[in-house]
Amino acid sequence: MGSITLKQVTKSFGDVNVIKPIDLSIRNGEFMVFVGPSGCGKSTLLRMISGLEDTTSGNIEIDGEDATELPPGKRGLAMVFQSYALYPHMSVENNIAFPLKRAKLPPEVIKQKVTDAATKLNLIDYLDRKPSQLSGGQRQRVAIGRAIVRQPSAFLFDEPLSNLDASLRVNMRLEISELHKSLNTTMVYVTHDQVEAMTMADRIAVFNKGVIEQVGSPIELYQQPVNKFVAGFIGSPKMNFIELNTANTSNVATIGARPEHIMVTEDSGLWQGKVGVVEHLGSESFLHITLADGTSLTVKVDGDTAIKYGDVVNLNVAEDKLFYFDAAGLNISDSVSSIAQVLGTSKQAVEG
Amino acid sequence: MQKTQSKIIYSVLAWSIAFLIFFPILWTVLTSFKTEAEAISSSPSLFMFDWTLVNYEDVLSRSPYFLHFTNSIIIAVGSSLIGLLIAIPAAWSMAFAQTDKTKHLLMWMLSTKMLPPVGVLIPIYLIFRDFGLLDTRLGLVIVMTLINLPIIVWMLFTYFKEIPKDILESARVDGASLGQEIVYVLMPIALPGIASTLLLNIILAWNEAFWTLILTAADSAPLTAFIASYSSPEGLFYAKLSAASAMAIAPILVMGWFSQKQLVRGLSFGAVK
Numbered sequence: 001m002g003s004i005t006l007k008q009v010t011k012s013f014g015d016v017n018v019i020k021p022i023d024l025s026i027r028n029g030e031f032m033v034f035v036g037p038s039g040c041g042k043s044t045l046l047r048m049i050s051g052l053e054d055t056t057s058g059n060i061e062i063d064g065e066d067a068t069e070l071p072p073g074k075r076g077l078a079m080v081f082q083s084y085a086l087y088p089h090m091s092v093e094n095n096i097a098f099p100l101k102r103a104k105l106p107p108e109v110i111k112q113k114v115t116d117a118a119t120k121l122n123l124i125d126y127l128d129r130k131p132s133q134l135s136g137g138q139r140q141r142v143a144i145g146r147a148i149v150r151q152p153s154a155f156l157f158d159e160p161l162s163n164l165d166a167s168l169r170v171n172m173r174l175e176i177s178e179l180h181k182s183l184n185t186t187m188v189y190v191t192h193d194q195v196e197a198m199t200m201a202d203r204i205a206v207f208n209k210g211v212i213e214q215v216g217s218p219i220e221l222y223q224q225p226v227n228k229f230v231a232g233f234i235g236s237p238k239m240n241f242i243e244l245n246t247a248n249t250s251n252v253a254t255i256g257a258r259p260e261h262i263m264v265t266e267d268s269g270l271w272q273g274k275v276g277v278v279e280h281l282g283s284e285s286f287l288h289i290t291l292a293d294g295t296s297l298t299v300k301v302d303g304d305t306a307i308k309y310g311d312v313v314n315l316n317v318a319e320d321k322l323f324y325f326d327a328a329g330l331n332i333s334d335s336v337s338s339i340a341q342v343l344g345t346s347k348q349a350v351e352g
Numbered sequence: 353m354q355k356t357q358s359k360i361i362y363s364v365l366a367w368s369i370a371f372l373i374f375f376p377i378l379w380t381v382l383t384s385f386k387t388e389a390e391a392i393s394s395s396p397s398l399f400m401f402d403w404t405l406v407n408y409e410d411v412l413s414r415s416p417y418f419l420h421f422t423n424s425i426i427i428a429v430g431s432s433l434i435g436l437l438i439a440i441p442a443a444w445s446m447a448f449a450q451t452d453k454t455k456h457l458l459m460w461m462l463s464t465k466m467l468p469p470v471g472v473l474i475p476i477y478l479i480f481r482d483f484g485l486l487d488t489r490l491g492l493v494i495v496m497t498l499i500n501l502p503i504i505v506w507m508l509f510t511y512f513k514e515i516p517k518d519i520l521e522s523a524r525v526d527g528a529s530l531g532q533e534i535v536y537v538l539m540p541i542a543l544p545g546i547a548s549t550l551l552l553n554i555i556l557a558w559n560e561a562f563w564t565l566i567l568t569a570a571d572s573a574p575l576t577a578f579i580a581s582y583s584s585p586e587g588l589f590y591a592k593l594s595a596a597s598a599m600a601i602a603p604i605l606v607m608g609w610f611s612q613k614q615l616v617r618g619l620s621f622g623a624v625k
Contacts, residue, residue, distance in 0.1 A: 052521050073527035085518035089540040098536075099526035146526070 511545025
C-alpha cells in the first residue's frame with residue numbers, strides 16, 4: 001500500500017503563502033514527479049508529505065488515514081535527500097541499519113536486511129567504509145539503501161540527482177526507475193529537470209508559484225499542455241512562442257510551436273527568418289532563428305544540415321502540431337480550427 | 353631564498369610572542385624554587401640561584417592542597433558537564449529550530465556576560481546565605497554553571513550550525529525520536545566541538561577566582577582560593593605564593609598540553625572548512 005492524498009493542503013511562512021490550496025491524489029505504486037522552477041513550492045510540498053514541514057491547513061492522508069499531525073518517523077515513508085544526508089560518523093552498514101535499529105528489530109534480522117539491500121545496490125564490498133570514503137554515486141546508493149530497508153509505503157526523493165555529474169545522473173536515473181519497477185512502491189520525486197520528469201514519471205505534477213498547473217502523464221503534458229507555462233516547461237528545447245500583436249477573431253494571443261515540429265521549407269511557409277547561431281550536436285542541430293519582428297525561434301533539424309549562420313529560411317509547421325494560447329495563457333487549441341483562421345487577421349503582424 | 357628568510361623572521365617573531373605570553377608563568381615557576389629572600393631580591397636572577405623545594409614542603413604541610421585540588425576538579429568538571437547537559441538541547445533548538453527571536457535570545461544570553469559580576473554579588477550572596485549554599489561545592493557548581501552557560505550555548509550553537517540540517521531531518525524520517533536524534537546523530541557529529549567546549553569551560557571554571565573567593569571559606573575552596581590565602585595579613589610570601597600558584601595551574605596546564613590539538617581544532621572550527 002502507498003497511496004497519498006492531499007486535500008486542500010496549504011503552507012504559509014508568515015504572510016507568504018508558499019503552497020496555495022492543493023488537491024492531489026497519488027496512487028499506490030505510482031511514480032509521481034513534482035517538477036517546476038526553483039521556488040515553486042515542490043520541495044516544500046514533499047517535505048510536508050514527509051512531515052518535516054507542518055501543514056498550515058488541509059489534510060494529508062497516507063493509505064487512507066489522516067497523517068497530517070503524525071511525526072515524520074511514524075508516517076511509514078522513506079526520504080532520499082539531495083545532499084544524501086548520510087550519517088558521516090557511521091559506516092555504510094550502520095547507515096543502512098539506522099532506521100531498522102530505531103524500529104527495534106532483532107540484530108539478526110537487521111543484519112539480513114542490510115545484506116540484502118547492499119547486495120541489491122552493489123554496496124556489499126563497502127559496508128565497513130565511512131560515507132566520506134565513497135564516491136557521489138555510491139553515497140546516493142547508500143541513501144537509497146537506507147530508504148529501501150524499511151520497506152516504506154512510499155519513497156520521497158528530493159532532487160536526489162542534482163549533486164551528481166551528467167553521466168552518473170543518467171545511470172542513477174535508470175537505477176531508480178528499475179528500482180521502482182522491481183519494488184513496485186509509490187515514489188514521489190521532486191526535480192527541476194524536466195528531462196528527469198519526462199523519463200521517469202508515470203505522472204507529472206507541474207508546479208508554478210505554489211500551485212499545481214497540471215497533472216498528467218508525460219505524453220499528456222507534452223501533447224496537451226493546459227497553458228503556456230506547462231507548454232514551455234515540458235519539452236526540450238522549450239516550445240517557441242510567437243506573440244500576435246493584433247486582435248483576431250479566435251482570441252489567440254500566442255502561437256506555440258515545438259522546435260522539433262518546425263520544418264525548414266523551400267517554398268514560402270508560415271514565417272521567414274534569419275539564421276543566427278547553429279548548434280551541432282551530431283545527431284541533430286538547433287537553429288536559432290530571428291524573425292523580422294525580433295521574435296527568436298529554436299528549430300530542430302538534422303545533424304548534417306547545411307544551413308549556416310546568416311541564411312534566410314522559410315519555416316512551416318504542420319497544422320495539427322501548432323498550439324494556441326489566449327491572453328491569459330490558457331491553451332485554446334481545441335477552439336481554433338486552422339492557422340488561417342488566426343493569421344487571417346494578423347498574418348501581417350507575424351511577418352512584420 | 354626570500355621565502356626561507358621570511359620564514360625565519362616569522363618563526364622568530366612567533367616564538368618571541370609565545371615567550372612573552374609564557375614569561376609570567378615561567379617566572380612564577382622559577383620563583384617557586386627560590387628562597388623568600390631571593391624572591392624579593394632587587395636584582396633577581398633567572399636561573400642562577402639556590403634551587404630549593406622548601407616552598408613546596410611548606411605549602412603542602414601548611415594547607416590541604418589535595419582537598420582544594422579535589423574541590424577544583426569537582427567544581428570545574430561538574431559545572432562544565434551540567435552546563436553541557438543544559439546547553440546541548442538549548443543550542444539544538446537555536447541552531448535547528450530557529451525563529452526570528454532566536455538571535456535576540458542569543459544576544460541576551462551573551463549580554464549577561466557583559467555585566468560586571470560584582471553587580472549581582474549582593475543578591476547572589478544573600479540567596480546563597482539563605483539557602484545554606486555558602487562554602488559548599490554544590491553552591492559553586494551552580495554558580496559556575498550559570499556563569500559559563502552563555503559561553504557554552506554560544507560555542508555549541510556555532511558548531512551545530514555547521515552541521516547540515518538534512519542529516520538530522522533524515523534521522524527524523526528514519527524514525528528517531530528527538531532524544532535519539534541528538535544522542536545518535538547530532539552529538540557524535542559535533543563531538544570535536546563538544547569536546548573543545550568542555551575543555552575550554554573546564555579551564556574557565558578552574559581559573560575563576562571572583563566567585564570562589566567570595567562564596568567559599570575553607571571546606572569547598574578550590575585552588576584559586578588556596579592561592580589567595582598566601583597573600584595574607586601576615587604579609588606577602590612571594591616564593592610560597594608562587595609555589596601554590598605553580599601547583600594550582602599545573603593540572604590545567606598538563607590537561608591543556610595534552611588536549612591542545614583538540615582545543616585548536618575546536619576553536620578554529622568553521623573558520624576553515
